[in-house]
Amino acid sequence: MSIVEQIKDKFKDKVDVFVKSKRRVYVTTASREDGKEVVRYLFKELGIRMAIASGLDTRPGVEILYHMTADRDNMIVTVKVLVKKPELKMLTFTDFMPAANWIEREIHELLGVDFIGHPNLETLLLPDDWEAGVFPLRKKSFESEKEGIEREYR
Amino acid sequence: MGKQHIIPIGPFHPLLEEPEFFKFYVEGEKVVDADVRIGYNHRGIEKLAEAKTWEQDIFLVERICGICSTSHPFAFVQAAEDVSDIEVPERAKYIRTIIGELERVHSHLLWVGLAGHFIGYNTVFMWAWKYREPVLDMFEIISGNRNHYAMFKVGGVRRDITEDQSSQLLKVLDEAEKFTKMITKAVLDDPVLHARLKGIGVLKKQDAIDLCVVGPTARPSGVAIDVRKDHPYAAYDRVPWEMIVMEEGDVFAKAAVRLLETIESVKIIRGCLKDMPKGPIDAEVREVGVGEGIGHHEAPRGEVFHYVRANGTNYPERHKIRAPSYMNVPSFKKTVIGESLADAALITASVDPCYCCTERMAVVDPDSDRVLMTGEDLIKLSQKKTEELRSRKCF
Numbered sequence A: 001m002s003i004v005e006q007i008k009d010k011f012k013d014k015v016d017v018f019v020k021s022k023r024r025v026y027v028t029t030a031s032r033e034d035g036k037e038v039v040r041y042l043f044k045e046l047g048i049r050m051a052i053a054s055g056l057d058t059r060p061g062v063e064i065l066y067h068m069t070a071d072r073d074n075m076i077v078t079v080k081v082l083v084k085k086p087e088l089k090m091l092t093f094t095d096f097m098p099a100a101n102w103i104e105r106e107i108h109e110l111l112g113v114d115f116i117g118h119p120n121l122e123t124l125l126l127p128d129d130w131e132a133g134v135f136p137l138r139k140k141s142f143e144s145e146k147e148g149i150e151r152e153y154r
Numbered sequence B: 001m002g003k004q005h006i007i008p009i010g011p012f013h014p015l016l017e018e019p020e021f022f023k024f025y026v027e028g029e030k031v032v033d034a035d036v037r038i039g040y041n042h043r044g045i046e047k048l049a050e051a052k053t054w055e056q057d058i059f060l061v062e063r064i065c066g067i068c069s070t071s072h073p074f075a076f077v078q079a080a081e082d083v084s085d086i087e088v089p090e091r092a093k094y095i096r097t098i099i100g101e102l103e104r105v106h107s108h109l110l111w112v113g114l115a116g117h118f119i120g121y122n123t124v125f126m127w128a129w130k131y132r133e134p135v136l137d138m139f140e141i142i143s144g145n146r147n148h149y150a151m152f153k154v155g156g157v158r159r160d161i162t163e164d165q166s167s168q169l170l171k172v173l174d175e176a177e178k179f180t181k182m183i184t185k186a187v188l189d190d191p192v193l194h195a196r197l198k199g200i201g202v203l204k205k206q207d208a209i210d211l212c213v214v215g216p217t218a219r220p221s222g223v224a225i226d227v228r229k230d231h232p233y234a235a236y237d238r239v240p241w242e243m244i245v246m247e248e249g250d251v252f253a254k255a256a257v258r259l260l261e262t263i264e265s266v267k268i269i270r271g272c273l274k275d276m277p278k279g280p281i282d283a284e285v286r287e288v289g290v291g292e293g294i295g296h297h298e299a300p301r302g303e304v305f306h307y308v309r310a311n312g313t314n315y316p317e318r319h320k321i322r323a324p325s326y327m328n329v330p331s332f333k334k335t336v337i338g339e340s341l342a343d344a345a346l347i348t349a350s351v352d353p354c355y356c357c358t359e360r361m362a363v364v365d366p367d368s369d370r371v372l373m374t375g376e377d378l379i380k381l382s383q384k385k386t387e388e389l390r391s392r393k394c395f
Helices: A003-014 A032-045 A100-111 A140-147 B045-050 B054-062 B071-083 B090-118 B122-143 B163-189 B191-197 B205-210 B251-275 B325-336 B341-350 B375-392
Strands: A015-021 A024-029 A049-057 A061-070 A075-084 A089-091 A114-116 B004-009 B021-027 B030-037 B290-299 B302-311 B316-322 B362-364 B371-374
Touching: A003 A015, A003 A024, A003 A032, A003 A075, A024 A032, A032 A049, A032 A061, A032 A075, A032 A089, A049 A100, A049 B302, A049 B316, A061 A100, A061 B302, A075 A089, A075 B290, A100 A114, A100 B325, B004 B341, B021 B341, B030 B325, B030 B341, B045 B054, B045 B316, B054 B071, B054 B316, B071 B090, B071 B290, B071 B302, B071 B316, B090 B122, B090 B163, B090 B251, B090 B290, B090 B341, B122 B163, B163 B251, B191 B251, B191 B375, B205 B325, B251 B341, B302 B325, B325 B341, B341 B375
Parallel strands: A024 A075, A089 A114
Antiparallel strands: A015 A024, A049 A061, A061 A075, B004 B021, B021 B030, B290 B302, B302 B316, B362 B371
16 A cells, blocks of 8 residues: 555545655645644654654744655655644654654744744754844745735835 | 763864864763754855745755755755656756766765874875865866856756766776775775774664664664665666665764765766766756745765745745755764763764864863863874774774
8 A cells, every 4th residue: 555545544534635746745734633643653653754844934824844755665745734823833743753853943943833842942043142032934024914014025 | 980071062173064062971081961052054045045036046055065065956956846847858867967976976085084084094084085186176077166066957957068078087987986996995994993983873773763864874774765766866767876784883884884885976977977868958947837846865964855835936935955964963962972082073973964174172171161171182082092992903
């Protein structure tokens, strides 16, 4: 059974699987709990390693994409989780996957997502005296919409 | 004994190319805990890439790393091509492979040289760097530059390799191969290196899997992953070569994997030059399209990973870059604890992290903040251990 079928079989309507091509699969999950279960299943049971996670600022919240590289199947499975604004709270994956430690710290400081249960959410990349509440990877345009400032067009 | 000292190493480290800050907690000679802090070289390239066009981004990502400068553009153009499944001409695929492999040869030789210098074995350093020169000459023949080759573009490559260049390359390659084989044999048979590098800084297979380490940090620990074999791209599935995997996981295995890989790389380059088909080198891509794309490439240090999201404009909506050291450096916490101080610096260097050659490290007494030992003393300590081994003839 291929990875796509295994995911569909196990999680059924909790996930939305989009097969972009033979080598690229995107799995959208409804909640952060489902996201954690899917990544745990891929990492622990199918033995797929995590390449990295990307954080992406969008209007409804921060999208976190866990890129899982399946080396035996020549495929990259990307698990998408939307962390809703304004709370921005996500579950940590470090309890079963130590490799997520650094990237969660990075997303915490660059996008302001709080990872519940992370052992050490100190700054990793930014200077120690960085201003609190300033998140460099957030999109400026969304911030200014919120404050009612007219958007600058390029 | 029993009293703990903290040894800060960095942010500048005498062996490596970029700043990073290690804190070793030691009891006597033994390292009991370790901590790391990165970010001294954080340049905000991911954010910057969102404000530049797709064409400009190729030059931007090429400047992320000075040593493996091709690996980032390699992954990035593949990510951009993945957005709307652009097919690259055959000849361009071969040229890309040649550039990628030449880079692996020079990068691995550079690391072997530095490792040799650090344990006080300067012959290895001199040799490795001498025989790295012809490889850089080959880059100059192809691209006109010894570093930052600017060969990649979305849909193909910028410059062709002519018949004339190809025959010149083969000549230099013969020379480079002879020396690479010689130095590999010399290093792998050397009793001093066996005594000094075997059994230190072992990364166990399960730890390697849990930490998701990649490339020549994973393969010496028995994790058989290589993007070139597992996810064939460019011309890697068209020429014969072997993946090098070892089981020990110590510093010696890491060195051996790198050296044996160098010989495989020479094999790939030779195969590519021989089989290279004629034809166009560029697909003339007009626009990237809308959607998401992922590209990855096996850089000298492991898998480079790029994710892009295109929104139809000339600028990427999001560009995520992950260099291999990002996954490899955290593994030092598993490898360095329990080892002696003389080996600590070598172990952290064994993952070949990208850092800078300036020197600022000192042993500080935490009670009085008095400097007990400078960076130079630490290198001397490491070099003395090799001398001792040599004089005791315990190999």
